[in-house]
Structure formats: C-alpha cells, structure tokens
Amino acid sequence: MLSDGADRKLFETHFSYGRQCLMSPLRFAQWGFPVVGFIGTVVGVSDAVRQLPKAIRGGRIEESSLNGVLDGLHVAFDTTFVGLVAAVLATLAIYILDDMWDRNEVIAERLLADGRNTDDMQSATRSDDRAPSKPAKTRA
Secondary structure, eight states: OOOHHHHHHHHHHHHHHHHHHHHHHHHHHHHHHHHHHHHHHHHHHHHHHHHHHHHEETTEEOHHHHHHHHHHHHHHHHHHHHHHHHHHHHHHHHHHHHHHHHHHHHHHHHHHHHHHHHHHHHHHHHHHHHSOOOOOOOOO
16 A cells, blocks of 8 residues: 555646646647747738739739739738637637646545545454454453
C-alpha cells in the first residue's frame, strides 16, 4: 500500500500530466490561429497593393481592374476575422475545460481521501478481529 505522501504525489502527477496533454493542443491553437490570421492579412494586403497599379492607369481608376484590389482586401479581412474568431473559441474551450478539470480534481481528491478513510476503518476492523480475545472470567 502506498503511503499518504506517495498517494498524493501520484495523484498530483497524474492530474498534472492529464491536464498538460489535454490543454497543449488548445494552447497551441490559441497562439496559432491569430498568427495564421495575421499572415493571411499580410498576404491579402500585399496582393491588393500589387493589384493597385493595374487599377490606376494614367491617373484614372479602371473599375474592371479594381476587382483585384478588392479581392486582396477581401482575403486580408477574412483571414483576420477567421483567425481571431478561432482564437476566441480556443480560449473559451480552454477556460471551460480548465474549469471542468479543476472540479474533477477536487472530486478526485475527496474520493481519494474517502477511500483512505475507508481503508483505515477496514484495517482497524481487521486488527480488532485479530486481537486476542480476553479470557472469560470464571466465578469461583
């Protein structure tokens, strides 16, 4: 049987490792989505700027060529929006799962403590059963 200190260390290690395994992909997504959104913004804006000289020729704006500029801006704004929304959803998932994990950890601690108390009671009962019985007093 493990000692209380060993039980506690095993319990803490198990919950810490489980939380890390669960949260690592979400924390990466929380960081990665805004980065991908920013990269999309840069690509979209640079494409729009590259299309700008075609849209403005001879000081006049050609509406048919303006579509290339608008398409680039469309990509820029869409990727920014998607990246930020995905990051907010990942953050929300982290918050919810972290809260649930904390609740489960408290429940597990209680169960571990209750199990330890039950084991103590059972071992005390067993030791009482094994104790030599007192001889019955005889009347003389």
